[in-house]
Amino acid sequence: MKMANPLRGEVLTLYKNLLYFGREYPKGADYFKRRLKAAFLKNKDVKDPEKIRQLIARGEFVIKELEALYFLRKYRAMKQRYHLEDDKTK
Amino acid sequence: MAELRALVGVKRVIDYAVKIRVKPDKTGVVTDGVKHSMNPFCEIAVEEAVRLKEKKLVKEVIAVSCGPKQCQETLRTALAMGADRGIHVEVPESEAERLGPLQVSRVLTALAQKEKAGLVLLGKQAIDDDCNQTGQMTAAMLDWPQGTFASKLTLEGDKVTVEREIDGGLETIRLKLPAVVTADLRLNEPRYATLPNIMDYEAARALGGHESQPPSSPVCGPPAFACSSLPLYLQLVPIGTRTCFLSSSNHESQKEED
Numbered sequence: 001m002k003m004a005n006p007l008r009g010e011v012l013t014l015y016k017n018l019l020y021f022g023r024e025y026p027k028g029a030d031y032f033k034r035r036l037k038a039a040f041l042k043n044k045d046v047k048d049p050e051k052i053r054q055l056i057a058r059g060e061f062v063i064k065e066l067e068a069l070y071f072l073r074k075y076r077a078m079k080q081r082y083h084l085e086d087d088k089t090k
Numbered sequence: 091m092a093e094l095r096a097l098v099g100v101k102r103v104i105d106y107a108v109k110i111r112v113k114p115d116k117t118g119v120v121t122d123g124v125k126h127s128m129n130p131f132c133e134i135a136v137e138e139a140v141r142l143k144e145k146k147l148v149k150e151v152i153a154v155s156c157g158p159k160q161c162q163e164t165l166r167t168a169l170a171m172g173a174d175r176g177i178h179v180e181v182p183e184s185e186a187e188r189l190g191p192l193q194v195s196r197v198l199t200a201l202a203q204k205e206k207a208g209l210v211l212l213g214k215q216a217i218d219d220d221c222n223q224t225g226q227m228t229a230a231m232l233d234w235p236q237g238t239f240a241s242k243l244t245l246e247g248d249k250v251t252v253e254r255e256i257d258g259g260l261e262t263i264r265l266k267l268p269a270v271v272t273a274d275l276r277l278n279e280p281r282y283a284t285l286p287n288i289m290d291y292e293a294a295r296a297l298g299g300h301e302s303q304p305p306s307s308p309v310c311g312p313p314a315f316a317c318s319s320l321p322l323y324l325q326l327v328p329i330g331t332r333t334c335f336l337s338s339s340n341h342e343s344q345k346e347e348d
Contacts, residue, residue: 016285017284017285020284020285021282024107067282070282071279071280071282073107074106074130075275075279077106077107078106078130078131078217078275079275081217082275083275
């Protein structure tokens with residue numbers, strides 16, 4: 001029996017956080033969930049701690065991107081609905 | 091250390107991304123099984139209050155939501171964004187649709203006085219009823235100065251400078267605290283309520299960080315639904331349709347048609 005990877009907790013937290021962020025994904029939570037699972041499964045055999053850290057960092061970057069995407073999406077929707085005059089002048 | 095307490099109103103509305111449907115009898119929109127979230131302008135208000143707290147200009151941020159049980163979800167989001175305390179003024183689902191800006195401003199007035207808030211921060215309007223009245227009425231009832239459509243807010247001592255978005259420009263006003271400020275879209279960029287924060291809140295709630303306030307309690311006075319308004323007829327209008335003023339010639343041509 002092999003020992004659990006010390007980074008296991010971090011990876012799980014990342015997965016949970018990404019799942020949570022995926023709930024609002026424009027193409028649907030299911031679509032996101034499938035892609036997310038595939039992305040994690042693809043790297044399931046990575047053993048090198050350095051490589052795992054890099055992958056975690058990439059996941060955290062994706063979270064930041066999603067956050068920015070959601071903010072912009074909402075901002076644009078609000079602007080379109082409530083600031084019609086601005087679009088006309090610009 | 092600042093002694094200022096900020097009261098922030100948060101409303102639970104149908105999510106902005108949901109395509110709304112009108113009920114067959116045209117008296118309202120379908121809300122069952124529809125995704126709800128915090129009104130985007132309330133998010134901006136919460137963010138501003140939390141930023142003021144982070145700058146140590148505000149001591150405590152209290153989020154308030156009026157409505158049925160599910161509003162606790164909205165309060166949870168506010169707490170995850172950084173509010174210290176949530177007050178849920180519970181209004182049963184059957185009465186919730188009669189809850190309008192007037193009723194909510196009565197509740198906010200009572201709570202602002204009870205909690206000794208120095209700043210009431212609200213969204214300029216909700217994206218469901220688009221009333222844009224709660225902030226103004228709350229200010230009137232408290233007899234406090236108001237800064238509506240704020241796109242910038244600066245606190246200095248007992249004064250608050252508010253930059254307001256008005257037609258064709260910006261207006262800067264200075265208010266003496268206590269005051270009511272309503273947030274416009276450009277005030278800030280609200281942070282995303284992340285999962286760990288929401289879970290932290292669950293833990294905090296177990297320790298009693300959350301309270302419920304029935305609307306008919308002496309604090310808030312009678313619900314007074316007598317003067318609430320209900321929609322008579324709702325209708326969907328395609329996006330892009332704009333309201334326009336009829337010119338006098340239009341009026342005349344209309345008369346002729348009549």
